Amino acid sequence: MKTTTLLLTITLATLASCSSYTRIGDLTGISNRNLDDSQEYVLIEREVEAVAKSDNDALEQAVDNMTKEYQGEFLRNVKIYVKSNGKKVKVIGDVWGVQNTNVNVTASAVAEINLQIGDSVVFNRRGKIIDGKIIGLNSNSVIVEYGKKNKRMEVKYDDVTKTE
Known part of the structure; x- marks a missing residue:
């Protein structure tokens, strides 16, 4: 056995x-x-x-x-x-x-927003407003680099605001 x-x-x-x-x-x-x-x-x-x-x-x-x-x-x-x-x-x-560097986003038919790689944006993460820079564009989101350690995060277009 x-x-x-x-x-x-x-x-x-x-x-x-x-x-x-x-x-x-x-x-x-x-x-x-x-x-x-x-x-x-x-x-x-x-x-x-x-x-x-x-x-x-x-x-x-x-x-x-x-x-x-x-x-x-x-x-x-x-x-x-x-x-x-x-x-x-x-x-x-x-x-x-290689990604298309221009994306046009229409927000509620109020205004057309043109996002490009290198644009400065802000977004909300865990209740805090975070400043970042766009390093990539997808069909329904942007890839944002932020923080001192250059962290990266994918954020939906509706959740980012372009700053100048």
Whole structure:
């Protein structure tokens, strides 16, 4: 009976280790394309994940899947995981790319507000008014950098006020 239990435990442990990902590294940046130094790249989406399964170039496929899905150019703050057989790769990171720098927001048909990267804005966070600067634009929110430590936060258009 002990032999059967021991054999079953070893088998289950082996199967469990085959289905989990192993972290193989952290990278500051990764890209499958050449980057243009004349372009200004902005944060498009933070902490997104892509998984790719292929017989070869699984890492390249995962990076391509993520940049295509979020219409970006490269990834920063990347964590790479791989299955034990090496045929399935998971990539988690921040997508960066070229973003439309002008967004027109119509607030209750009262006024048209033109937000751009670099504009100063204020927003309410936990009951305090925070000053910040726009570093990225999404379809329904802005990415604002604020504070002495340059913290970043995604804020909906309705929650920011442009200051001059």
